């Protein structure tokens with residue numbers, strides 16, 4: 001077997017994965033490719049006042065993958081992904097310990113600029129939350145904040161982002177209409193487009209389809225699959241079928257701990273921990 005060294009190595013946290021190659025298809029050999037970590041969480045703990053909400057979290061999340069976070073209500077899923085862009089700091093009683101390394105740098109270091117982090121790590125929420133502005137202005141909002149004023153450049157960003165979020169054809173003729181006039185599923189894709197407009201590296205999604213009908217859910221799921229070619233996606237979901245359908249890896253959280261983290265097919269077919277098996281088979285949660 002041949003091992004490929006990745007020249008764009010950004011961290012030391014490596015994982016070696018087998019990929020199918022033409023030679024493998026004829027049974028000769030396979031090639032090993034290394035994947036970079038985007039977020040490497042080490043012994044991360046979080047308290048809301050006295051409540052110990054996350055306990056010794058160790059998770060190594062790789063780039064260009066969809067990572068699903070599953071677990072029963074109150075187990076700490078949202079808290080964990082809000083820690084990844086430091087949104088959780090908005091709660092004054094929060095205390096943290098341990099490390100969350102983004103591309104090799106600990107974002108919890110006081111020297112880490114939160115604004116810089118949030119331009120790299122975008123977030124999509126449970127309920128679509130477009131601004132009360134036109135579709136165009138929703139998407140151009142972030143780039144304008146970053147100082148882009150040129151109309152032609154903004155036009156290009158708006159089109160590219162809306163195309164990236166698979167909604168361009170539905171809205172291209174009404175870019176100046178208020179985003180509130182769109183359906184819930186369309187609004188959620190506008191929010192994803194708004195996120196893409198700042199050219200993030202990682203997209204955090206906190207139950208992005210829980211407020212959507214089945215057809216809109218399917219569209220967002222298909223979109224997530226397409227986006228992982230260019231972005232790393234971490235998605236919290238209550239819907240285990242959704243995790244099984246769209247994620248490469250799954251982390252099962254319980255009472256603030258990670259019980260199991262593995263390839264999604266292993267979590268759903270041969271979980272190692274009895275608690276994972278009980279949860280995915282619907283015995284609790």
Ligand SMILES: Nc1ncnc2c1ncn2[C@@H]1O[C@H](COP(=O)(O)OP(=O)(O)OP(=O)(O)O)[C@@H](O)[C@H]1O
Pocket residue numbers: 048051053071072073074075076077078079080091
């Ligand atoms: N702002 C807050 N202040 C105090 N405690 C909080 C706060 N936010 C969350 N918690 C507590 O932290 C724990 C984890 O909550 P979190 O919202 O992360 O869970 P979750 O797994 O995302 O739940 P759900 O699936 O219901 O959204 C819960 O016990 C919750 O009550």
